[in-house]
Every structure is written in C-alpha cells, then in structure tokens.
Amino acid sequence: MQRYKGIVTYDGSGFSGYQIQLNGRTVQEELEKALRTMHKGADVNVIASGRTDAGVHARGQVIHFDSFLQLPSERWVKALNGLLPEDISIMEVHTASSDFHARFDAKGKTYKYVVYMGSVRNPFKRHYAAYHPYKTDISKIKNAADFLIGTHDYTSFCSTKTDKENKVRTVSKISIEQNLDELVFTFTGNGFLYNMVRIMVGTLLDVGTGKIELVRIPDILAGRDRTLAGKTAPAEGLYLWEVYY
Amino acid sequence: MQRYKGIVTYDGSGFSGYQIQLNGRTVQEELEKALRTMHKGADVNVIASGRTDAGVHARGQVIHFDSFLQLPSERWVKALNGLLPEDISIMEVHTASSDFHARFDAKGKTYKYVVYMGSVRNPFKRHYAAYHPYKTDISKIKNAADFLIGTHDYTSFCSTKTDKENKVRTVSKISIEQNLDELVFTFTGNGFLYNMVRIMVGTLLDVGTGKIELVRIPDILAGRDRTLAGKTAPAEGLYLWEVYY
The missing domain is CATH 3.30.70.660 (Pseudouridine synthase I, catalytic domain, C-terminal subdomain)
Incomplete structure (x- = not known):
C-alpha cells in the first residue's frame, strides 16, 4: 500500500459539509465514491485536515488515503476529476510517507x-x-x-x-x-x-x-x-x- | 400609469432562461411575481431588452413596465429586492417616458x-x-x-x-x-x-x-x-x- 497526499478544492454551496453524515451530500462521500470506483469497488478511507461545515468552501483542503494503485500524479488528478462531480476538483496528488497524517500533522x-x-x-x-x-x-x-x-x-x-x-x-x-x-x-x-x-x-x-x-x-x-x-x-x-x- | 425602466442582474445558472415558458423557472416570471405582490395581485407585464438563454447571466439587463405606483427609485429597488429570489437583483429603477421600450429602443x-x-x-x-x-x-x-x-x-x-x-x-x-x-x-x-x-x-x-x-x-x-x-x-x-x- 502507498500513502497519498492530495489537495482538494470544493464549492461548499451544494454540500452538507465535508464529513460523511446520515443525511445530505458530503465532500468526503464524493471523494470516497470516486476512489472506490478507481479501486474496483474496494473501500478507500479519506482523511482530511479537518471538517468544513455546510456551505463552507475550500481552496486547499488536504487529504490523505492509502492505495494499492501506483500512479503518477497527473494520472491520479485526471482519473479522479473524471469521476468527481463538478463542484469538487482534485488539484494535486503526491506520494507521502506511510506515517503522514492530513489531520494530526497539520502545523x-x-x-x-x-x-x-x-x-x-x-x-x-x-x-x-x-x-x-x-x-x-x-x-x-x-x-x-x-x-x-x-x-x-x-x-x-x-x-x-x-x-x-x-x-x-x-x-x-x-x-x-x-x-x-x-x-x-x-x-x-x-x-x-x-x-x-x-x-x-x-x-x-x-x-x-x-x-x-x-x-x-x-x-x-x-x-x-x-x-x-x-x-x-x-x-x-x-x-x-x-x-x- | 407611469412607465419605469429598470436594470436587472441575474445569475442565469438556476434559470431556464429569461422568457416565461411552460416548464422551468424563468427570470421574467420571478420579476412579474414580485411586481404582482407589490400591486396587490394585479398583473404587471415586464418587457426586457431581449431574451437570454438557460444558463446565460446578466449584469445589466434592461426592462420596462407600467405601474400605478409612484415610488422613488430607492423604494422600488428595496421593495423588489425584498420580494425577489437571491439569484436576481434589481440594481436601478427610474421613471421613463411613456413611449420608452426596452426592446425596440435598444441602440x-x-x-x-x-x-x-x-x-x-x-x-x-x-x-x-x-x-x-x-x-x-x-x-x-x-x-x-x-x-x-x-x-x-x-x-x-x-x-x-x-x-x-x-x-x-x-x-x-x-x-x-x-x-x-x-x-x-x-x-x-x-x-x-x-x-x-x-x-x-x-x-x-x-x-x-x-x-x-x-x-x-x-x-x-x-x-x-x-x-x-x-x-x-x-x-x-x-x-x-x-x-x-
């Protein structure tokens, strides 16, 4: 497994916030759905630097996830943006060390x-x-x-x-x-x-x-x-x- | 009756276009609805400089309408913006001569x-x-x-x-x-x-x-x-x- 760090931009106006919840569309859910498709149905958990509330936007939200896929950065960006809805965009994806944590390591x-x-x-x-x-x-x-x-x-x-x-x-x-x-x-x-x-x-x-x-x-x-x-x-x-x- | 000229801004993304049609939300319909409320249920026809298609925006669409109300410009702007949805905004309303026509007079x-x-x-x-x-x-x-x-x-x-x-x-x-x-x-x-x-x-x-x-x-x-x-x-x-x- 390889850990990846990603930078995500989203227009928060159509979301009930970042974090998955029972009711309402969330950014995390859309990211995990796109990654699941790329991983042939396998669940991929996405950890963000922190939550954002309903209606709040992000230019540079940072996430991490683990994957068995080995892809260059541009391929990740292209594949994910092809699967994500238009109000979320992956700007960058890079390999990260296996102990990198988007939330706990944020300075x-x-x-x-x-x-x-x-x-x-x-x-x-x-x-x-x-x-x-x-x-x-x-x-x-x-x-x-x-x-x-x-x-x-x-x-x-x-x-x-x-x-x-x-x-x-x-x-x-x-x-x-x-x-x-x-x-x-x-x-x-x-x-x-x-x-x-x-x-x-x-x-x-x-x-x-x-x-x-x-x-x-x-x-x-x-x-x-x-x-x-x-x-x-x-x-x-x-x-x-x-x-x- | 007094003829009024108005300047309207709208975000076209939530509209099926300017002109009233059978299905879909339109700018004209919202303008006429707000004017109807101001005129105690009486219909007020709104004529624009021209139509815009679904998804097309306007910064300075020009309209005219006739009214039995005599209000100063700021009162018209405030009253209409209080009744209009958030994706339409009346920027200005001024009295116009009775033969002013938003479409035919556009140069x-x-x-x-x-x-x-x-x-x-x-x-x-x-x-x-x-x-x-x-x-x-x-x-x-x-x-x-x-x-x-x-x-x-x-x-x-x-x-x-x-x-x-x-x-x-x-x-x-x-x-x-x-x-x-x-x-x-x-x-x-x-x-x-x-x-x-x-x-x-x-x-x-x-x-x-x-x-x-x-x-x-x-x-x-x-x-x-x-x-x-x-x-x-x-x-x-x-x-x-x-x-x-």
Whole structure:
C-alpha cells in the first residue's frame, strides 16, 4: 500500500459539509465514491485536515488515503476529476510517507473570509461572500483584529458545540484587504476552534458598524465566554485556503 | 400609469432562461411575481431588452413596465429586492417616458464571455465561465476577432433556430483580455443574432487551438452558412453586460 497526499478544492454551496453524515451530500462521500470506483469497488478511507461545515468552501483542503494503485500524479488528478462531480476538483496528488497524517500533522492553516458590502446585493456572490451592506469603519476593524492576534484562550470565539478541551491557539496573522465593494479577511494560525473564524469575523464586523466597541475586544477575549462575542458570520463567506505541514 | 425602466442582474445558472415558458423557472416570471405582490395581485407585464438563454447571466439587463405606483427609485429597488429570489437583483429603477421600450429602443449591447483555461477545472467557475483547458494561441484569436468587426451578414454566426430575416448587424468592438487563467471577450454592437456571441466565441477558440485556420474566417463570414463556423460555446460563459439607448 502507498500513502497519498492530495489537495482538494470544493464549492461548499451544494454540500452538507465535508464529513460523511446520515443525511445530505458530503465532500468526503464524493471523494470516497470516486476512489472506490478507481479501486474496483474496494473501500478507500479519506482523511482530511479537518471538517468544513455546510456551505463552507475550500481552496486547499488536504487529504490523505492509502492505495494499492501506483500512479503518477497527473494520472491520479485526471482519473479522479473524471469521476468527481463538478463542484469538487482534485488539484494535486503526491506520494507521502506511510506515517503522514492530513489531520494530526497539520502545523497550521490559513482561512479567508469574503464580505460583500455593495449597496445592492449581488446574485453572483450569494454563495461566495457574506452580505454586509452596512456603514462600516474598516480602520476600526483592523485595530480590533490586532487584539485577536497572538496566543490566547479563544473560548469566547468558539462555538459551545465543541468537544475540544484546550481552547488555547496561536493566531499569527490577520490581514484585511478592501477591493472595491469586497472585504477579504485572511487568518493564519496553528489551529482554529469550531466556528472560530466565523465568530471572529462576526465580532469584527460588529466593531465596524459600532455595535461592539473596539476597546471591549480584549475583555471579550479575556472573558472566555461565547456570549460576549458577536454573532457567527455565515458559512458562505468562509474558505479553507491552505494547510501547512 | 407611469412607465419605469429598470436594470436587472441575474445569475442565469438556476434559470431556464429569461422568457416565461411552460416548464422551468424563468427570470421574467420571478420579476412579474414580485411586481404582482407589490400591486396587490394585479398583473404587471415586464418587457426586457431581449431574451437570454438557460444558463446565460446578466449584469445589466434592461426592462420596462407600467405601474400605478409612484415610488422613488430607492423604494422600488428595496421593495423588489425584498420580494425577489437571491439569484436576481434589481440594481436601478427610474421613471421613463411613456413611449420608452426596452426592446425596440435598444441602440446597442455589450456582451462579455468568460473562458477559464486552468489546467485543472475550477469548481467555483463551473457556472460562470466556459472551461477550455487546451493549448491556445491568443494572438491568433485576436487576429481572427478583427475579421468579425464591422457591418456584415452574420448568417454563419447565427443559430438556424431563428425567425429573423435580416442577418446584417454591426459589431463595433471585440476586445480580448487575458487575466491569469481567464480569457474575457467583450463584444459591442448594434444587435446580436440568436447565439451569435456564443458561435463567435466557439469559432475564435477553434482558431486558437488550430482547429480552424485564421485565414478562413473571412470565408466563413462570406459563406453565410452556419455549418462553416465553429461550435456554439456553452451558455455559462455568457453575460449580457450593458444595453445602450
């Protein structure tokens, strides 16, 4: 058996999330179905760097799987993309060492979050950006974001529906760029808790509109209480951008 | 009664086209449904600058309708967008003179056509660009496009499923821009025949790959025979961009 590492892009709008579940179409299920066809009906388990929720996108989700097939990278890419639905695309497949693990070996991740601020909603962005047509002070958002960088207990920015005990993570970078009517957040860190990026964005947007005062951000962080932070920004703006090993 | 002119953006991927038909969801039907709600159940007929086919998008489709309501522009936009589905958006509504006609008064149109040329298909572009991962000589495409500019009988670039007798049109501008893996065609003219932009793009891409020789384009045009030109490029790359009055 050979272990392979793959990079997968998907449009999350048609999926109930990454991970296989009883009801609803999932990315994992589609990947395993395509691999099963390539392996003449034999099951191939696919492990990803982490789950993504319903509606969340991925540019660079990383997976691993084991196979008795020995194929060059381009053959894997071609064969899998020929079997996968159009909303998933395999970008790369490479051999990996037999102990490589897409989830446990991940050293860090980058997420992007796209916010559309046009005065009239844009049909082309409805699945690909959060819509936020409110008067927003972007310099306040940037200042608030600086408070969220570092090594902190991010309990206030974690969904209560989590089973993770340790809520300490390191966010090494948050950048915010404005392109015309779009605001693009980039978050890089060693790991992110459940809904953490979406709660950080929701809170930062609340700072931008004045609903949450900028000076309160350090207290929200120190309070370790989800109810202190802002709302969870919607799934459609979120992209798992890159995973580092 | 007051005549109004509106500008409409829609993502064509969920529609069977612009015009109302027996089966399938249409843009016109959704617009008329929203207007009917605003007019307490009274029918309001919506006339557009022209139809778009299933899967074809519009940034700036122009419509007109008559109403007994007297509302300022922003109120029309807000009310209609509150009633319309998320894949249609009203951008502007203005009063127009009672003899303004969205179709008959149109003096010209601009269409854009987006081609994605990445080596691996991109899930985010599957509904918004034609996929063309073949070796393509863009300078040949530009040279071929120059032959298509001017006043010509475009029979060779018109679907045979048309009822238009006169196939003479003026194409005043064709520009082709490459942005990374994307090729964006812009066509401006006084009118376009059925499938004309898609057949021009299909033919130009065939020139780019060498399937059709560049020097044959003037003969294809002069031949006035649809079978001489290339294939009809797919609907998903096409955008009705702007209508001129």
